[in-house]
Amino acid sequence: MRRAMFPVALAGLAAAAPSPGLPLAINTWGGPFVAATDAAYASLLQGGAALDAVETGCSVCEANQCDGSVGYGGSPDEACETTLDAMIMDGVTMKAGAVAGLRRIKNAVGVARAVLERTTHTLLAGDLATAFAVAHGFREETLATDASAARCAAWRAAACQPNYRLNVLPDPRR
Known part of the structure; x- marks a missing residue:
């Protein structure tokens, strides 16, 4: 899997549905949030819709409690x-x-x-x-x-x- 990391001024997690271009999952933060971005990207690579990718990525962050500000x-x-x-x-x-x-x-x-x-x-x-x-x-x-x-x-x-x-x-x- 080829992945590029781009610094982007965007809050939260965004994903673009598969299209003629490459699937794209963007996240503002690094560290513990990278796993959420990776999960969203994997969802897109498997043909998931953008909404599925965002939910998947955010669910990973909730489950992992990311930096202590997300999730239980x-x-x-x-x-x-x-x-x-x-x-x-x-x-x-x-x-x-x-x-x-x-x-x-x-x-x-x-x-x-x-x-x-x-x-x-x-x-x-x-x-x-x-x-x-x-x-x-x-x-x-x-x-x-x-x-x-x-x-x-x-x-x-x-x-x-x-x-x-x-x-x-x-x-x-x-």
């Missing part, structure tokens, strides 16, 4: 619960599907794609997004990890606000 175990909220957000867009139809505040479902991009393909909505959020996911066969499981639980314990012990609020009242130390 990342960025717990004030209640020390990790929730996930994902969005996927189809460049052919210009439709999008997204989830926000998705609870207890690890495959957020898969749920976002289900929103795109199985609803007239663009975005589902919170418990309703989770209920939709479960109704469509996605498995509920914890999104916490030992590392995310330890981060929350440290935040609470230091009377910090884990949601990264700045200059707010009430002061969390009181």
Whole structure:
């Protein structure tokens, strides 16, 4: 497999469907994100559609937790619960599907794609997004990890606000 790496100012992962040109999968970041790009590219080489490639690549990143900011175990909220957000867009139809505040479902991009393909909505959020996911066969499981639980314990012990609020009242130390 011949692969070229190009520095591109593009957020996320993008893929172009097989065409007279070469298949193309682009990702802004290196490091742990390269595996996601490789998976998307492999999907295209096997004849997958661009939407399949993007979902495949993002799913790899979610499963690998990439740099700790993607997937389960990342960025717990004030209640020390990790929730996930994902969005996927189809460049052919210009439709999008997204989830926000998705609870207890690890495959957020898969749920976002289900929103795109199985609803007239663009975005589902919170418990309703989770209920939709479960109704469509996605498995509920914890999104916490030992590392995310330890981060929350440290935040609470230091009377910090884990949601990264700045200059707010009430002061969390009181």
